[in-house]
Amino acid sequence: MPSDAYNSAEIAGTKSPSSPAGTCPLQTKEVGIIPVRYAIDPTMGTKGLFPLPEGGDWQPTFNINLPYTLRQxxxxxxxxxxxxxxxxxxxxxxxxxxxxxxxxxxxAACLTYDSDDTLWLSYSHQRWTPRLIE
Incomplete structure (x- = not known):
């Protein structure tokens, strides 16, 4: 006799990630990327909402004691x-x-690329010239 979990999985199907039998979202072929930047947020106190990662080899331009957070x-x-x-x-x-x-x-609000791709990202205030792109 099938269990309740088995019946729930069979009824819900495999399309929804929230279903017990659903495909794990980490197994999808594409990944959504939302590029962000670090910013100082003095309203956050001594530790920012998204502080700099521990153990990083940060250049002197970063002050580890400031409250860093992520911004669009x-x-x-x-x-x-x-x-x-x-x-x-x-x-x-x-x-x-x-x-x-x-x-x-x-x-789009985010970028979508294949999950098995390697990407390099660069941001600029000004559009690159064709000569620079070459």
């Missing part, structure tokens, strides 16, 4: 090089929305 990227340009696709993707950032310049202007 400022308006500007984000460049993502995909090792798998061997292509540089360009995104314009306006009001925390990423507009892909390589896909006819599609907009």
């Amino acid at each position: 990227l400022r308006d500007g340009w984000l460049y993502v090089y995909s090792k798998k696709q061997k292509v540089l993707h360009t995104y314009q950032i306006e009001n925390a929305v990423f507009t892909a310049q390589h896909e006819g202007g599609t907009c």
Whole structure:
């Protein structure tokens, strides 16, 4: 006789990650990336909401004792090089929305890439020139 857990899993199906038989979200083929930056937040007290990681080899420009937190990227340009696709993707950032310049202007709140890809990200206040991109 099947157990209650078995019956629940069978009824819920495998599409929903919250289902007992659902696919683990970490096993998906794509991953969503939300690029952020570190910022000092003096209202956080001595320890920020998202402090710098312990044991990092931080350059002198960081003061470990200040309250660091995460913030959305400022308006500007984000460049993502995909090792798998061997292509540089360009995104314009306006009001925390990423507009892909390589896909006819599609907009998104996060970037989606294959989970098995290696990516390099670079941010700039100004758009890179074609000469710099080469």
